[in-house]
Amino acid sequence: MANTILVGAQWGDEGKGKIIDVLTANADIVVRSQGGNNAGHTVIHRGVKYILHLIPSGILRRRKVCVIGNGVVIDPVALVREIEGLQKMGIAVGKNLLISDCAHLVLPYHRVLDEQRELLKGHAKIGTTKRGIGPAYGDKAARTGLRISDLMQPALFSKKLQAKIRENNSILQALGAKPINFCEVKEAYLAAGEKLRPFVANTVVWLHRALQRDRAILFEGAQGTFLDIDHGTYPYVTSSNTTAGGACTGSGVPPHRMDIVMGVVKAYTTRVGEGSLPTEDATLADMLHEMGREFGATTGRPRRCGWFDAVAARYATMINGIDELAVTNLDGLDSVDPIRVCVGYRLEGKRLDVPPSDAAQLEKCEAVYEETPGWKTSTQAAKKFSDLPEAAQSYVQRLAELTGAKLTIVSVGPTRGQTIVL
Numbered sequence: 204m205a206n207t208i209l210v211g212a213q214w215g216d217e218g219k220g221k222i223i224d225v226l227t228a229n230a231d232i233v234v235r236s237q238g239g240n241n242a243g244h245t246v247i248h249r250g251v252k253y254i255l256h257l258i259p260s261g262i263l264r265r266r267k268v269c270v271i272g273n274g275v276v277i278d279p280v281a282l283v284r285e286i287e288g289l290q291k292m293g294i295a296v297g298k299n300l301l302i303s304d305c306a307h308l309v310l311p312y313h314r315v316l317d318e319q320r321e322l323l324k325g326h327a328k329i330g331t332t333k334r335g336i337g338p339a340y341g342d343k344a345a346r347t348g349l350r351i352s353d354l355m356q357p358a359l360f361s362k363k364l365q366a367k368i369r370e371n372n373s374i375l376q377a378l379g380a381k382p383i384n385f386c387e388v389k390e391a392y393l394a395a396g397e398k399l400r401p402f403v404a405n406t407v408v409w410l411h412r413a414l415q416r417d418r419a420i421l422f423e424g425a426q427g428t429f430l431d432i433d434h435g436t437y438p439y440v441t442s443s444n445t446t447a448g449g450a451c452t453g454s455g456v457p458p459h460r461m462d463i464v465m466g467v468v469k470a471y472t473t474r475v476g477e478g479s480l481p482t483e484d485a486t487l488a489d490m491l492h493e494m495g496r497e498f499g500a501t502t503g504r505p506r507r508c509g510w511f512d513a514v515a516a517r518y519a520t521m522i523n524g525i526d527e528l529a530v531t532n533l534d535g536l537d538s539v540d541p542i543r544v545c546v547g548y549r550l551e552g553k554r555l556d557v558p559p560s561d562a563a564q565l566e567k568c569e570a571v572y573e574e575t576p577g578w579k580t581s582t583q584a585a586k587k588f589s590d591l592p593e594a595a596q597s598y599v600q601r602l603a604e605l606t607g608a609k610l611t612i613v614s615v616g617p618t619r620g621q622t623i624v625l
Contacts, residue, residue, distance in 0.1 A: 204229035204419040205462030208450045211427030212466035212519035212606070214436075214474035215445075216499065216506060218531030218614060219467050220244025223260040223423045225612070225622050226465075230421040232268045232413055233261030236453030237443040238425030239276040239309055239339065240285075241332040243499065247617040251292065257282050259423045262294060268413075270406050273305035274443065274453020276339040279354060279395035281309075286398075302399060303406040304352040310364070310392070312371035312383050313338040319378045329439055330476025340442035351403055354396040361389055407455030414460055422450040422461075428519040436562055439478025447523040466525035466608060468516055469532045470599070473506040475499045479565040482509030482545045496535055510543040510572065513605035518557050520607045529612035530599050533582055533591075534621075540577030542598060546605065547571035575601060582615040588623055591615075 207226065211217040224246045227233055240256040246263055247253070255262070257277060259269040271277065286296045313335030320338075321328045331337060342348035349367065353360045365385055372382040413420065426445040429435045434446055443449060447464045451457060471487065474480045488508035491497045497506040519525065536542055548555040548568040559565050578592035585591050591599075591613070603610035613623040 204421070206420045206422075206456075206460055207463045207465055208422040208424065208447045208461055209465045209467060210424040210447050210523050210525070211445065212468045212516050212523070212525060213427045213472055213512070214429045214480070215427035216473055216475060217427060217467040217469050219424060220246045220255065220260045221614060221617060221619075221622075222465075222467050222529050222531065222612060223421065224248070224263055225619055226421055227261040227264045227267055229419065230261065230267065231418040232270060232410070232420045233259040234270045234272055234410070234420060234422050234450070234454050234456075235259045235275055235425065236272040236422055237274040237445060237449045238441065239334060239336040240278050240281045241334045241336045241441070244425075245617075248619060253289070253292070253294075256285055258285055258289070258296075258300065261421065261423070262289065262296065262300065265295070266299075268299050268301065270301045270410065270454070271303060271306060272406055272454040273303040274449060275303070276307045276309050276336055276343070277302070277351065278309040278334070279399055280391055283395045283398050300402050301404045301406050301409060302351060302402045304350070304355065304403050306351045307339055307343045307348045308350060308354060308392075309335045309339040310349065310367070311335075311388055312368060312375065313342070315375055315380050315383070316371070319375070319380050323378070328477060330478070337442040351399075354392065355400060355403060357393050357396075360393065360396070364389055364392070410454060410456055414456070420456070422454065422456075424450065428522060429515060431522075434522050436478045436565060439476065439562065463526050464524050465527045465529055465611070466516075466519060466523060466606070467529045467531060468511070468602070468606070470511060470530055470536055470602070471532070472509045472512045472515070473497055475504055475506050479562060479568070480507050480509050481514075481548060481565065481568050482512045482570045483507055484509050487539070490539070491535055494535070496532075510545055510570070511602060512545045512570070513602070514545060514548055514556065515558055516602070516606040525606075525608045527611040528603050528606055528608040529614065530602060530610065531614040533595060533599060533613055534615045536577065537581050537583075538577075538579065540579050541574040542577050543572045543574055544601065544605070545570040546573050583621060585615050585623060588613065588625055591623070
């Protein structure tokens, strides 16, 4: 398998966890390079649902090494909880997991700041998960953050933590929030650090040695293109680079060692949180929610739903350099007829073929649709592309044509076996 970057080409929640799980069969190493435990990847195997927040989805396959790279922000207590949860479910977590010593820490004051900032924004809130991810990246950019390497040195960590808590408590008290207890945090984090110590390494050096041995590496993106801090629907974005370039900076693997970029899209569009969604459709959302679909893996919040947005997907292909396309959740449209696809935007009477970068302008955009016939039958038993109804084949081929990438995977259900590889 070639070294592959997998990215979400919409607003996150595209089903990347399942696609990573499928692709890992042909990979040696799976790397997570950005985000924090605000991301949730769901994989169903043998009737068991696994929800992963920090650990790459490749952990569910034997003899695969999973790496949490330097670009990830880590809540150590949450990571220990995730490891122990997997172990209780019979998943081995040992020498098959590595954690970068340069990854930054998410601390309790980050979570409280995240919550307080959302409260202060009122109706203008971003819609964060309140996991402290944004404030943790803020400290990283301000060069005042604490890292895993600090946590591995208890005396140094305690000294730095005390100063940071003192600084942040003054801010929290000004906001009317309860101050953070230094002793409680120190005890909990140092205990988590000792449990994580066996996994900590210089992952950049380890990955380069793996490249020298021609190991196949899969880079697992979190969130989606339009949540990227630079290229997303700012300010309604996450705090890291969710696009393909983030796989390089967040892992230390240079661009010339990347071979393929695969983009994942749903057969329709969803979004959690605030911000524009030009193709949003309440009727489609109600139908999908009634089916038990489209609830956030991390938050449990119902996702906003709309028709496939080819304008956004085509722009995502441009930004990421997407070579191959995986279409998920095709079975979610099995009962829909006709199906709409957004092929352009209209803004103040003008046709747009790329999304405007300004959030206020995007909010004013109206979707321009074309309609395609539905297939009105289940696709969930399809094992190969020719098993799909002709209307379903035409639909996904049209999505690939509009997106500008080669169609390589179609998912028709949540399990590994419900995956068609072209």
